[in-house]
Amino acid sequence: EKNQKAESIGKRERKDSTPAVYVPVERRPEIQESRLQLPILAEEQVLMEAIRENPVVVVCGETGSGKTTQIPQFLYEAGYGKDAMIGITEPRRVAAVSMSHRVAHEMNLSQRTVSYQIRYEGNVTPETKVKFMTDGVLLKEMQKDLLLSKYSVLVIDEAHERSVYTDILIGLLSRVVPLRTKKGNPLKLVIMSATLRVEDFTQNQRLFKIPPPVIKVDTRQFPVTVHFNKRTPGGEYLQETYRKVCKIHRMLPAGGILVFLTGQAEVHALCRKLQRTFPSASGAQVKNTTETKETKKTKKDQKLPQINLDNYTIEGDADQADDGILEEDIDLDAHIVGVDDEDDMDDSAATATSDSELPMHVLPLYSLLPPDRQQRVFLPPPEGSRLVVIATNVAETSLTIPHIKYVVDTGKVKKRFYDKVTGASAFQVTWVSKASADQRAGRAGRTEPGHCYRLYSSAVFSDFQTFSPPEIARRPVEDLVLQMKDMSIDKVVNFPFPTPPDVEAVKAAEQLLVQLGALQHTAKPKNPKVTPSPVVTPLGRAMARFPVSPRFSKMLALGEQHGLLPYVISIVAALTVQEVFLPSSGPAVQTEEQQELKDAQRRVAQLKKTWAGQGQSLLLGDIMVLLRAVGACEFAGCTKTFCEENGLRYKAMTEIRSLRALLTNAINTVCPGAKVYVDPNMRPPTELQAKLLRQIMLSGLGDRIARRVPAEQISDKAHRFAYQSTSMEEYVFIHPSSVLLKIRPEYVIFHEIIETGKPYMHCVAAVEPEWVPLLVPNLCTFSEPVQDTPPTYDKDTGRVRCHRTSTFSKLGWQMPS
Numbered sequence: 001e002k003n004q005k006a007e008s009i010g011k012r013e014r015k016d017s018t019p020a021v022y023v024p025v026e027r028r029p030e031i032q033e034s035r036l037q038l039p040i041l042a043e044e045q046v047l048m049e050a051i052r053e054n055p056v057v058v059v060c061g062e063t064g065s066g067k068t069t070q071i072p073q074f075l076y077e078a079g080y081g082k083d084a085m086i087g088i089t090e091p092r093r094v095a096a097v098s099m100s101h102r103v104a105h106e107m108n109l110s111q112r113t114v115s116y117q118i119r120y121e122g123n124v125t126p127e128t129k130v131k132f133m134t135d136g137v138l139l140k141e142m143q144k145d146l147l148l149s150k151y152s153v154l155v156i157d158e159a160h161e162r163s164v165y166t167d168i169l170i171g172l173l174s175r176v177v178p179l180r181t182k183k184g185n186p187l188k189l190v191i192m193s194a195t196l197r198v199e200d201f202t203q204n205q206r207l208f209k210i211p212p213p214v215i216k217v218d219t220r221q222f223p224v225t226v227h228f229n230k231r232t233p234g235g236e237y238l239q240e241t242y243r244k245v246c247k248i249h250r251m252l253p254a255g256g257i258l259v260f261l262t263g264q265a266e267v268h269a270l271c272r273k274l275q276r277t278f279p280s281a282s283g284a285q286v287k288n289t290t291e292t293k294e295t296k297k298t299k300k301d302q303k304l305p306q307i308n309l310d311n312y313t314i315e316g317d318a319d320q321a322d323d324g325i326l327e328e329d330i331d332l333d334a335h336i337v338g339v340d341d342e343d344d345m346d347d348s349a350a351t352a353t354s355d356s357e358l359p360m361h362v363l364p365l366y367s368l369l370p371p372d373r374q375q376r377v378f379l380p381p382p383e384g385s386r387l388v389v390i391a392t393n394v395a396e397t398s399l400t401i402p403h404i405k406y407v408v409d410t411g412k413v414k415k416r417f418y419d420k421v422t423g424a425s426a427f428q429v430t431w432v433s434k435a436s437a438d439q440r441a442g443r444a445g446r447t448e449p450g451h452c453y454r455l456y457s458s459a460v461f462s463d464f465q466t467f468s469p470p471e472i473a474r475r476p477v478e479d480l481v482l483q484m485k486d487m488s489i490d491k492v493v494n495f496p497f498p499t500p501p502d503v504e505a506v507k508a509a510e511q512l513l514v515q516l517g518a519l520q521h522t523a524k525p526k527n528p529k530v531t532p533s534p535v536v537t538p539l540g541r542a543m544a545r546f547p548v549s550p551r552f553s554k555m556l557a558l559g560e561q562h563g564l565l566p567y568v569i570s571i572v573a574a575l576t577v578q579e580v581f582l583p584s585s586g587p588a589v590q591t592e593e594q595q596e597l598k599d600a601q602r603r604v605a606q607l608k609k610t611w612a613g614q615g616q617s618l619l620l621g622d623i624m625v626l627l628r629a630v631g632a633c634e635f636a637g638c639t640k641t642f643c644e645e646n647g648l649r650y651k652a653m654t655e656i657r658s659l660r661a662l663l664t665n666a667i668n669t670v671c672p673g674a675k676v677y678v679d680p681n682m683r684p685p686t687e688l689q690a691k692l693l694r695q696i697m698l699s700g701l702g703d704r705i706a707r708r709v710p711a712e713q714i715s716d717k718a719h720r721f722a723y724q725s726t727s728m729e730e731y732v733f734i735h736p737s738s739v740l741l742k743i744r745p746e747y748v749i750f751h752e753i754i755e756t757g758k759p760y761m762h763c764v765a766a767v768e769p770e771w772v773p774l775l776v777p778n779l780c781t782f783s784e785p786v787q788d789t790p791p792t793y794d795k796d797t798g799r800v801r802c803h804r805t806s807t808f809s810k811l812g813w814q815m816p817s
């Protein structure tokens with residue numbers, strides 16, 4: 001059959017006559033022998049023919065069939081590294097590093113020839129022929145050299161993971177490949193994928209007009225018996241995992257055990273626990289390498305009276321894309337609450353070790369593990385011991401561990417989730433997809449029949465998604481648009497995505513980004529017939545680096561001024577979480593219990609009043625209250641009692657707490673110069689800071705502004721104290737729980753409008769109208785000055801009329817002259 005395949009490909013007309021130059025490689029005999037075991041070796045000829053004859057080829061094969069380690073070698077031997085480089089992209093840093101080491105080792109070449117590049121780190125030399133890198137790194141390179149002239153072939157690995165960068169890369173490369181062919185310097189594209197779901201790449205006319213050929217690698221897979229748990233453990237699944245591993249080790253024949261957990265902290269907890277129960281023959285020690293980075297902020301406050309829109313300079317390397325986007329155990333982890341530790345685990349399942357017991361060789365495996373420690377999982381365990389690898393999702397398809405007979409699958413994975421409202425992203429533990437669960441099970445049947453123990457019931461499994469949707473479909477569009485513009489991909493609407501986002505949503509996102517000043521229309525469109533796409537501004541570039549939606553990233557980008565960043569972080573975290581306070585209006589008092597509730601509510605209202613304070617602080621309104629609540633709660637150690645006593649929702653406060661830590665960490669990563677830290681003794685902002693915070697809020701929420709309707713314009717009593725917003729025809733109202741309810745400032749901004757009986761504005765703060773043209777100029781339209789109409793003051797309306805008008809004229813507000 002293989003010969004037939006080769007023939008049929010060979011019969012096709014040669015489209016390109018790249019000569020096959022054989023570059024000899026001298027491999028060690030034991031390497032050569034183990035290579036011959038890999039299924040991909042049988043396909044070498046077919047594959048290389050296909051690559052020679054087609055600009056784009058898709059390779060599909062089971063994990064462990066040898067795609068990542070062997071295909072770069074085939075390409076090297078066929079001469080693709082002669083005049084240019086062979087590039088391979090990975091969505092995980094760990095794979096880029098580990099695979100470059102492995103391939104160099106197999107080819108008996110040094111790391112000067114087979115190298116890697118990940119964000120902030122790499123060993124590429126002028127002699128590099130085979131270069132492993134993260135998809136983010138290649139995207140950055142394309143910004144400088146779109147045609148990628150340094151490469152003769154690009155291999156996009158793990159395309160099935162559908163990381164957003166991989167998707168964008170494939171879209172870009174679908175255009176670059178024909179361009180290079182036209183230039184007479186063809187570039188080959190090889191897309192590698194583990195599962196068989198490749199239609200998004202092959203059956204997508206916008207992407208590739210001629211569907212690329214798919215080379216399938218047949219793998220010999222031994223049967224794996226899948227065992228479901230009768231009961232699905234809840235939060236205690238780590239303990240269940242521990243029990244299961246102990247049982248397998250004590251009762252079942254020799255063979256390695258591979259355990260799937262969700263993150264670094266869990267991996268360490270289970271490793272320690274197992275090592276204590278079954279002392280290892282080699283005594284490999286596991287150390288938790290998580291470091292706490294707490295650095296004092298030393299920045300002196302600049303004494304400027306006003307938030308400066310041009311002051312968003314972020315120190316650090318502004319020229320780097322995010323990277324390793326699928327890395328589930330980045331060290332933000334350390335701050336996520338609810339990670340089990342060894343002490344939470346029940347010891348009862350483990351009886352005392354007896355001498356007759358087989359030693360256990362326990363090894364951790366996760367992305368941030370140093371490469372030499374990762375390497376250990378590939379070595380045979382010490383004589384007479386059992387290999388047990390405790391891994392995160394990296395072992396699912398990125399790295400194949402030999403000698404595994406048993407898989408213990410918790411069914412969980414840590415994934416990046418985006419808040420729909422704020423765009424803030426955080427890692428959360430969730431169930432895997434059916435495809436992932438089957439991948440994991442498959443790890444047990446690589447060398448002999450195996451067993452997979454799923455720590456969840458078959459009923460739970462049947463509710464799993466078939467595949468997890470591509471990241472691009474889960475990511476907020478505004479964020480995606482800004483990221484792409486930041487990569488100089490200006491025409492987002494026309495971009496050939498493997499899975500495109502909604503066109504209308506993309507347009508709306510562009511509009512919002514223009515309003516926020518992150519994008520701007522270029523003065524002169526290159527082609528007057530085409531509607532120009534707005535391009536990124538320096539402010540937009542700064543905003544693109546924060547892991548929250550544009551409104552909030554603008555606040556964060558401006559927040560470094562006047563030492564406001566810790567406050568802005570707290571506010572953004574608090575606004576992200578819904579319903580911080582317990583409901584303030586309850587049922588009519590009838591019972592004693594209800595009376596108690598009423599009393600508690602009265603106390604909370606009083607407390608809010610105290611927190612809101614006076615002067616500028618009060619004008620910051622509900623945002624000030626949120627800020628004080630976050631500060632007070634942190635000071636009290638975020639206990640349940642404190643929250644209950646102060647009318648705060650405990651769950652909301654713990655969420656805010658982890659989000660605050662996460663944002664602080666993320667900001668220190670993207671702008672090391674910021675040096676922010678979570679201060680449990682955060683002092684309330686000064687009068688000046690409170691005023692500036694109002695300006696910062698306006699800078700991000702400028703389109704959510706409302707003006708109180710003058711009393712004489714209101715006839716209906718139900719409309720008393722109504723506000724007119726820019727976004728709705730209907731009147732809106734300050735929510736009764738707001739501390740500004742009685743103050744009724746003339747101009748307010750709000751976080752959102754929620755209809756509960758009436759359209760209520762939530763999280764309200766007062767703003768000054770003269771700030772609008774300065775802080776959100778893109779929301780204003782300014783007419784040309786008319787010489788003969790000097791500004792006049794209209795006594796009746798109290799308005800200044802001037803020669804400039806704004807979109808806010810609907811609010812009866814005109815530009816102060």
Ligand code: ADP
Nearest residue numbers: 063064065066067068069070102378400401402
């Ligand atoms: P695929 O990309 O198709 O999933 P790989 O090329 O990653 O497959 O793996 C092929 C084989 O190489 C596997 O059996 C794996 O165990 C082995 N391998 C990969 N890296 C190493 C390493 N660093 N040391 C030893 N063996 C390795």
Ligand code: MG
Nearest residue numbers: 067068397398
């Ligand atoms: Mg691979």
